[in-house]
Amino acid sequence: MDNSKLAGDEFWRDRIGLIYDGYLVQLLAGNRNGCGRIVSKLLEEGIPLSTLYLELLQRSLYEVGELWERNRISVVRQHGATHVTEYLLALAYPRISFAKPCDGTVVVACIADEYHHVGAKMVADIFELNRWRVHYLGANTAQSDLLSLLEESSPDLLAISLSFSSNLHSLLASLAVVRGTYPELPIVVGGQAFRHLENELLAIVPRVTYLASLYHLEEYLCRFSGESSPGNSLRHGTGDGP
Amino acid sequence: MTTGMTSNLMEHLKRETHHLHIALVKLPFITSLADGSLPLAAYVNQLRAFATIFGAFESAINELNDPDLKTSLGLEESRFNYLLRDLGCFGRELIPEIAGVRRSSVAMASRIRLLSLESSGGLLGYLYVLQGTVLGNRVHLPDIRRNYGVTGALGGAFYAGYGDRTDEYWGGITLLVNGAVAAGADPGEVTAAAREAFNFLHEIHAALYPLPPPGEMSFSATSINPEAGSHAIPDDGMEIRAALMAAHTCRLSYPYFDARYGERGKRFAESDAAWLASLVHLPESEVVAQVAWLGGVLSSRGMPRVTLEHQLTALHGVLVAARPHRHLEYDRLLAASRWLKGERLRQIPAQLSAGIVAEFVVASQGEMDGLLQGMGRLIVSAVCDEAGGITGAVTTVQQWAGDSGRFSAGWIVAVRECIAQARTMISRREPGI
Numbered sequence: 083m084d085n086s087k088l089a090g091d092e093f094w095r096d097r098i099g100l101i102y103d104g105y106l107v108q109l110l111a112g113n114r115n116g117c118g119r120i121v122s123k124l125l126e127e128g129i130p131l132s133t134l135y136l137e138l139l140q141r142s143l144y145e146v147g148e149l150w151e152r153n154r155i156s157v158v159r160q161h162g163a164t165h166v167t168e169y170l171l172a173l174a175y176p177r178i179s180f181a182k183p184c185d186g187t188v189v190v191a192c193i194a195d196e197y198h199h200v201g202a203k204m205v206a207d208i209f210e211l212n213r214w215r216v217h218y219l220g221a222n223t224a225q226s227d228l229l230s231l232l233e234e235s236s237p238d239l240l241a242i243s244l245s246f247s248s249n250l251h252s253l254l255a256s257l258a259v260v261r262g263t264y265p266e267l268p269i270v271v272g273g274q275a276f277r278h279l280e281n282e283l284l285a286i287v288p289r290v291t292y293l294a295s296l297y298h299l300e301e302y303l304c305r306f307s308g309e310s311s312p313g314n315s316l317r318h319g320t321g322d323g324p
Numbered sequence: 325m326t327t328g329m330t331s332n333l334m335e336h337l338k339r340e341t342h343h344l345h346i347a348l349v350k351l352p353f354i355t356s357l358a359d360g361s362l363p364l365a366a367y368v369n370q371l372r373a374f375a376t377i378f379g380a381f382e383s384a385i386n387e388l389n390d391p392d393l394k395t396s397l398g399l400e401e402s403r404f405n406y407l408l409r410d411l412g413c414f415g416r417e418l419i420p421e422i423a424g425v426r427r428s429s430v431a432m433a434s435r436i437r438l439l440s441l442e443s444s445g446g447l448l449g450y451l452y453v454l455q456g457t458v459l460g461n462r463v464h465l466p467d468i469r470r471n472y473g474v475t476g477a478l479g480g481a482f483y484a485g486y487g488d489r490t491d492e493y494w495g496g497i498t499l500l501v502n503g504a505v506a507a508g509a510d511p512g513e514v515t516a517a518a519r520e521a522f523n524f525l526h527e528i529h530a531a532l533y534p535l536p537p538p539g540e541m542s543f544s545a546t547s548i549n550p551e552a553g554s555h556a557i558p559d560d561g562m563e564i565r566a567a568l569m570a571a572h573t574c575r576l577s578y579p580y581f582d583a584r585y586g587e588r589g590k591r592f593a594e595s596d597a598a599w600l601a602s603l604v605h606l607p608e609s610e611v612v613a614q615v616a617w618l619g620g621v622l623s624s625r626g627m628p629r630v631t632l633e634h635q636l637t638a639l640h641g642v643l644v645a646a647r648p649h650r651h652l653e654y655d656r657l658l659a660a661s662r663w664l665k666g667e668r669l670r671q672i673p674a675q676l677s678a679g680i681v682a683e684f685v686v687a688s689q690g691e692m693d694g695l696l697q698g699m700g701r702l703i704v705s706a707v708c709d710e711a712g713g714i715t716g717a718v719t720t721v722q723q724w725a726g727d728s729g730r731f732s733a734g735w736i737v738a739v740r741e742c743i744a745q746a747r748t749m750i751s752r753r754e755p756g757i
């Protein structure tokens with residue numbers, strides 16, 4: 083990462099530091115208009131999407147999860163906070179849809195029995211922002227549906243999000259099936275389930291890359307387009323130019 | 325908009341959803357129920373789907389911010405409880421779930437939660453459709469009785485519904501719905517929500533029967549406990565049975581569970597045990613990490629970690645006895661149990677903790693003559709959990725065990741003493757570390 087980006091990150095982190103507590107209160111109250119105002123303001127100020135997602139939306143939902151874990155809030159409040167966050171993602175979406183898609187195609191999915199899909203949606207947005215054509219399969223995608231979409235869309239990349247570690251076993255099973263049919267398809271995975279597990283996973287299925295955050299994803303996408311070659315159908319990389 | 329729509333919303337709803345109702349009752353699920361050919365698995369999965377939906381619906385109503393609406397919607401007994409009671413009758417049959425049904429019912433429940441935050445009119449539309457089932461169920465109660473050999477109290481409680489009070493109840497709903505318009509509800513919003521609810525139920529009933537091929541039926545936590553988030557459990561019937569057995573053992577060793585948490589506690593003990601059994605596929609370090617997480621969640625809700633420690637040992641025992649060749653995998657559960665034990669003993673060594681428990685047993689008249697056997701261990705464990713960073717571990721136990729409405733003064737003093745002693749042990753040890 084270059085220095086100006088780091089300085090920019092610093093700026094936005096401080097900016098979010100100032101509003102975070104107020105935002106969390108609104109989020110816990112399920113007040114989507116209150117949260118919406120805060121987020122609209124940040125968007126107007128030009129906050130980078132990945133920073134907004136990571137430093138505000140993700141951070142606050144993690145905190146909500148911790149409050150639930152420690153029995154400080156009810157599960158209903160947790161649901162409320164999640165719904166508000168999903169609304170905020172929709173609010174931020176116009177920032178993305180202006181981007182012209184290139185020929186890079188990605189399928190973003192959560193496997194069967196994985197109901198956490200906010201992270202996956204953010205990942206899909208980051209792809210789109212980087213001008214990928216995105217097929218987004220939300221929570222709890224049946225393996226057969228995933229396979230038929232892969233067949234239909236022949237993507238350049240498959241991205242899978244996993245939050246709940248006890249689903250890891252079924253993820254590995256799914257990946258093995260995908261690998262059987264698509265031996266060359268690059269696969270990236272991410273999400274909280276891998277916090278302690280990345281190495282073990284990488285050892286099991288070939289050509290699977292674990293990406294620890296949206297920032298890592300952005301870096302990966304830069305490299306991916308840089309490496310794109312005639313053998314790779316990602317023809318235009320991320321640039322607009324000829 | 326016709327004036328009829330606003331003056332008699334109920335009539336309007338009926339008219340506007342009439343075709344959806346017809347389409348629903350023509351589904352093979354309903355026709356087979358009537359002709360006696362509907363398999364038990366389809367019936368049980370219908371109850372599960374409704375349990376997921378009514379669980380969300382009733383808790384949405386309970387959490388409503390508008391007190392008037394809350395009282396008016398909180399009419400009559402909880403049908404969610406009827407559903408739980410019915411499902412309890414089939415728990416041992418190990419009937420797998422239908423993926424499509426689970427997907428749609430989870431989606432419908434999630435929609436209800438959203439409406440509860442944003443649209444009381446929408447919630448009213450769902451109320452109309454969901455509670456409208458009391459009318460159709462009444463028609464089919466005899467089929468349920470005949471097909472599955474159940475009674476209106478056990479196994480058929482959801483269909484029996486409000487029994488003789490049904491018409492009176494529906495009269496109340498009619499007043500409520502019509503009155504809501506006067507109170508400002510938007511009839512268009514109510515109607516749209518009612519249509520949506522019918523569509524969800526259509527999707528669910530279409531997926532229920534004919535049953536899908538066995539490959540599309542599997543177990544999840546909601547097969548055991550409709551309130552559990554649908555997380556993984558083993559697909560091996562033996563492992564599920566082992567988990568149920570371990571949960572049972574644990575409840576027997578700590579009557580506190582049943583006394584405090586009742587039936588709901590039993591269901592969570594069972595689904596949590598099944599989840600634990602599903603972890604054996606993960607590397608040992610991850611099993612420990614997951615157990616550490618669950619230990620924190622449970623302890624901060626009044627279930628100190630020593631119970632999890634015992635449950636894991638019990639589960640390991642049953643699993644290894646049944647499938648000795650898989651002991652390497654099952655041993656990961658034992659490792660997690662040892663980890664918990666290590667955490668506990670790190671706070672208060674075994675001998676000292678046994679001393680405190682022994683004093684509690686004397687002071688509490690043998691833990692109330694055995695009625696609350698194990699209470700001393702639980703209290704000491706809660707103190708260790710708290711010292712290990714689980715805030716609130718002691719407070720939640722004390723809220724119940726120190727409740728003067730429930731217990732004698734002597735018992736409460738014994739509880740307080742026990743906590744104080746255990747805390748002293750910890751503070752004495754701390755400077756040494």
Ligand code: B12
Pocket residue numbers: 135136139140143144145146147148151160161164195196197198199200201202204205241242243244245246247248270271272273274293294295296299552553554555556614617
């Ligand atoms: C909301 C929520 C739910 C909702 C989800 C609804 C929805 N619309 O998604 C519901 C109610 C369904 C739910 C259910 C459950 N949940 Co929940 N849930 C949460 C909560 C509070 C927020 C999740 C979230 O959106 N986080 C914010 C997103 C943005 O973060 P993220 O997912 O990590 O994604 C980011 C990165 O990881 C990364 N990333 C993610 N995927 C990928 C993929 C790629 C390719 C890349 C590059 C990057 C990447 O980028 C994202 C953006 O920065 C978390 C708390 C937490 N710590 O997250 C608990 C949490 C995840 N849930 C938890 C649990 C236990 C459950 C249940 C088992 C509860 C139960 N007993 O009923 C069920 C399981 C359901 C299932 N089978 O999946 C635990 C998991 C702990 C564990 N043992 O692993 C948590 C951590 C709560 C806690 N503190 O205890 N949950």
Ligand code: HEM
Pocket residue numbers: 334337338345348349354452453454455456457459460461463464522525
């Ligand atoms: C999940 C399935 C069902 C749903 C959601 C549902 C919903 C409803 C609703 C909302 C009403 C109220 C109509 C009104 O008076 O405004 C109703 C009434 C009724 N339903 Fe159903 N129903 C279901 C299944 C059935 C079935 C299987 C039957 C069987 C024949 C049935 C028979 C009836 C009858 C007889 C009435 C009363 C009609 C009247 O009084 O005019 N329903 N139902």
